[in-house]
Amino acid sequence: xxxxxxxxxxxxxxxxxxxxxxxxxxxxxxxxxxxxxxxxxxxxxxxxxxxxxxxxxxxxxxxxxxxxxxxxxxxxxxxxxxxxxxxxxxxxxxxxxxxxxxxxxxxxxxxxxxxxxxxxxxxxxxxxxxxxxxxxxxxxxxxxxxxxxxxxxxxxxxxxxxxxxxxxxxxxxxxxxxxxxxxxxxxxxxxxxxxxxxxxxxxxxxxxxxxxxxxxxxxxxxxxxxxxxxxxxxxxxxx
Amino acid sequence: xxxxxxxxxxxxxxxxxxxxxxxxxxxxxxxxxxxxxxxxxxxxxxxxxxxxxxxxxxxxxxxxxxxxxxxxxxxxxxxxxxxxxx
Numbered sequence: 001x002x003x004x005x006x007x008x009x010x011x012x013x014x015x016x017x018x019x020x021x022x023x024x025x026x027x028x029x030x031x032x033x034x035x036x037x038x039x040x041x042x043x044x045x046x047x048x049x050x051x052x053x054x055x056x057x058x059x060x061x062x063x064x065x066x067x068x069x070x071x072x073x074x075x076x077x078x079x080x081x082x083x084x085x086x087x088x089x090x091x092x093x094x095x096x097x098x099x100x101x102x103x104x105x106x107x108x109x110x111x112x113x114x115x116x117x118x119x120x121x122x123x124x125x126x127x128x129x130x131x132x133x134x135x136x137x138x139x140x141x142x143x144x145x146x147x148x149x150x151x152x153x154x155x156x157x158x159x160x161x162x163x164x165x166x167x168x169x170x171x172x173x174x175x176x177x178x179x180x181x182x183x184x185x186x187x188x189x190x191x192x193x194x195x196x197x198x199x200x201x202x203x204x205x206x207x208x209x210x211x212x213x214x215x216x217x218x219x220x221x222x223x224x225x226x227x228x229x230x231x232x233x234x235x236x237x238x239x
Numbered sequence: 240x241x242x243x244x245x246x247x248x249x250x251x252x253x254x255x256x257x258x259x260x261x262x263x264x265x266x267x268x269x270x271x272x273x274x275x276x277x278x279x280x281x282x283x284x285x286x287x288x289x290x291x292x293x294x295x296x297x298x299x300x301x302x303x304x305x306x307x308x309x310x311x312x313x314x315x316x317x318x319x320x321x322x323x324x325x
Contacts, residue, residue, distance in 0.1 A: 137290070143305055144282055144306070145286065147306060214260050215287060220281070
């Protein structure tokens, strides 16, 4: 079962989809900008898998992204936080607890939302903790891709607002550890958590594991995420 | 201990194969082969390999060095890395 819904966030109605039904809810916080495209398939496959296990899964587009209203240039960290809170509200409508999957830059939003007592577990796929570092990296990637200087904050057609860039750059401090069980999954060529992932896990007081597969958020082709889905589903089922 | 040029190039090949999930053995790569032409690697994935080089060798490339010609063969990558390591 797949039900499109309109999600109230401030004065906006965001595009959201509720998959399945059941006593356990999973809220998925997708990555931002170009990375969202490559994440579509693994996220959809995970939603389908969790639904088959009796979970209710909530997927949505932040304001200014996907099928939600607004333009990306209007996105601020505050609007992302507000949208996350709205989605969390929807996720908890039929249950007292909810698990969250944060993908890439969605990870920081998941961690910041984790003070909510209704959250019971978090899983993070290749989490981005430093927004500033991530922003500089996507900017460099864009420059390399196009062979020319990036014009202002327009990165691959995503115009980052000054406000959003400032908020990302302010993320120099690691976030507080979520007070709930947390799993971080590194994705890439490593067969076990590398030093960077271990440091993230230590900061978040989390368990770390790795899945060897191409970084799907960079891919334009099909990536088979079976092992990633299996580990994620197992974690949410067991936690 | 400083790496010999040969070792450096071998290590670069390992990083390329590993980061780009190429289904070949590192030793099969030629030093002058174009990564984009021989293996169909696009610029997005090639940039991921550059990040891998920065992490593995603890170096950093300047923005104006980020052009395809600087990273299209093992030979030119090795030259770039060597400069960064000195």
